[in-house]
Amino acid sequence: MLLNGPNLNLLGRREPARYGTTTLAEIEKAVSELGRSWGWEVVCFQSNHEGALIDCIHNAFGRVDLIIINPGAYTHTSVALRDALAGVAIPVIEVHLSNIHAREEFRHHSFIAPIAVGQIAGFGADGYRLAMEGARHYLTVRKGGEGQHRPEQSPVPLAQAAQSRVARLRQRWGDGIDAFLILSPENRRYLSGFTGSAGFLLVDREGQWLATDFRYWEQAREQAPDWTLLRQKGAWTEALREAVADRGWRNIAVESDVVTLEQQQKLRTALPDVHWVPRQGVVESLRMVKDEGEQLALSRAAALADRGFQHILGYMRPGMTERDVALELEFFLRREGAQGVSFAFIVASGERSALPHGVASDKKIGTGELITLDFGCILEGYCSDMTRTVIFGPPTAEQRKVYDTVLDAQKRALDAIAPGKSGRAIDRIARDVIEAAGYGEHFGHGLGHGVGLLVHENPRLSALSEDVLEPGHVVTVEPGIYIPGWGGVRIEDLVIVTADGCRNLTTSPKELLVL
Ligand SMILES: O=C1C[C@@](O)(C(=O)O)C[C@@H](O)[C@@H]1O
Known part of the structure; x- marks a missing residue:
């Protein structure tokens, strides 16, 4: 929403040396068109009355994603306008055609600025376009979603990110380890990108395997294309035994803070010759730093x-x-x-x-x-x-x-x-x-x-x-x-x-x- 306060309806004829010759109608048209080109609907409103501006802000509650406002002289006087903006908790960008900080002392203070995302002043009518760019940046990058649209469901580029995570895991798992068995659902997802509810990962120095059951075979192929899929048909330990069988691995790391006593017993029974090396928090420490x-x-x-x-x-x-x-x-x-x-x-x-x-x-x-x-x-x-x-x-x-x-x-x-x-x-x-x-x-x-x-x-x-x-x-x-x-x-x-x-x-x- 674009709001303009008192006297801004006179733009074009009002002190043109200071405020330029562009009219408010031209500014509103340009802002609306720019918004439309981004798929936004921009509502414009101007009033010379404090109460009318406040009513308009109240009406915006729950309907508007962001307000660009040139409050005119109310900038320097209106606690009520500020309270209205704070009350509806809609992000605000403040605009002024002139550089209010280079003018009379009484214009240096803005009641709006402390609750605004930011302030643009001194660029004439172009300031409104700059405010729109600021709004776009704010809504897409800082707030994380354009307008009232649903948050974009584009996936985090997991498959790509996941590969560098596996490389870092190999660097960090320590000496004497032939492979790492991952059972934690979050670690499984983090390393492979696979979001299914069941399965395990096996990683050695060169290879990486993802085991899951029938419910997820298609999903696993799509989400984790760089992983060799182990089609788990019976018990998970059976799939593990087959995967480990002829590889000659002696020492396999396990997440000691994840594996239950029961799983530990099953691992020992399925692969009695393997030494299960306890490792705690290795993937979790990678997960701390978010890409x-x-x-x-x-x-x-x-x-x-x-x-x-x-x-x-x-x-x-x-x-x-x-x-x-x-x-x-x-x-x-x-x-x-x-x-x-x-x-x-x-x-x-x-x-x-x-x-x-x-x-x-x-x-x-x-x-x-x-x-x-x-x-x-x-x-x-x-x-x-x-x-x-x-x-x-x-x-x-x-x-x-x-x-x-x-x-x-x-x-x-x-x-x-x-x-x-x-x-x-x-x-x-x-x-x-x-x-x-x-x-x-x-x-x-x-x-x-x-x-x-x-x-x-x-x-x-x-x-x-x-x-x-x-x-x-x-x-x-x-x-x-x-x-x-x-x-x-x-x-x-x-x-x-x-x-x-x-x-x-x-x-x-x-x-x-x-x-
Ligand atoms: O009315 C206005 C216009 C203004 O907001 C501007 O856009 O530069 C600056 C205010 O100080 C003044 O009262």
Whole structure:
């Protein structure tokens, strides 16, 4: 949606030396046509009245993916316009024809800029085209999906990525190993691209085999074309025995943190001469660093969760049960293309918000209660995870204090994230803030965890963590304060560690939303 504020209807004749000669009608036409060429529908609106602009923004809730706005003089005066934009939580790009920062002092401040994705100023009418380019970039790259369209289901280029993963596995599995047997479903998928629910992988120095049963033979050929397919017809250990038979392998590594006692016995019985070498976390350590395709899938999953939050804000009312809210949220995410949810959603209100993992119950949500919503969805196999705490009705001083403490802790931890920092150090930064505010005993869990094919994986941000952050790590940052009998607050974003800090995949507003 393109919004223009007061006096911009005069463009073309208004101070042409400053604002140019292009009319608003010409700008709106150009923007609409550009949008159409990308398959977008652009709605344009101009008003000289603050209230009319605010009504238009309210109407956009749930219907519009992004707002490009030149608020005119309201830029510098209107808290109400800013609140409307923040309230509907639609991403905003602010545009000005003139460079407001090079003009009178009173034009230097914008009430809109702090809640905007970005600001474009000083390029005349061309600024609107630049804003459109910015919108396109934001919606496709940063938010991970164009417009209201379903998130693109294009597969992460797994087959290609998977080959380099196998090469890295060979480098890392250590000396004296003839082959590696992979039984973990996530590791199987990560290395081969095969998404079926059953099967195993065998990798030696030169070859790679994927065994699966009749249900998946076609799928396996398509998804894992570089793997030699072992058609499993009976017990999986039988297929394994045949595959290993004449190869002369003595030492085969197994995932010691995955293999059950029963599987261990079966392996020993099927291949008594093989020495099964325990190896822990080898593939998992590769999985910690997400490649480009994985980062894209994760950012899409996070963007969909953001849209889910926006949707549920408009749906929630006092008197609904936590379960009503969780169901609607899940239904929305599934309808918008999620393959599944990352975990059973947490919707914890009132005293229940003191339960860090208060899965949605039949409790009715009341006015004045803090409500913690912790949820995520799966796209292309990759999970998202986010938490926001909101309230119906004005917060008490204590609720505000707890909220602000958690927010401060979260922001400081986010600011500190960078390659080379330890998970323990980042956890400490958030914990110090919470301890200093007197709530130390009420923050009993770690600050964050890695997210990928599993919603909880390494690296960890916690007091016990040995992990050191690297570019490509994807972690949650989720401090919380939980006071039994009173309630709690948690705020959680999902971020990618970059070369010089982190990129936040969660873009939902973080100031306390009073519904
Ligand atoms: O009306 C306008 C136009 C403007 O938003 C611009 O586009 O440069 C800058 C504002 O300061 C001014 O009040």
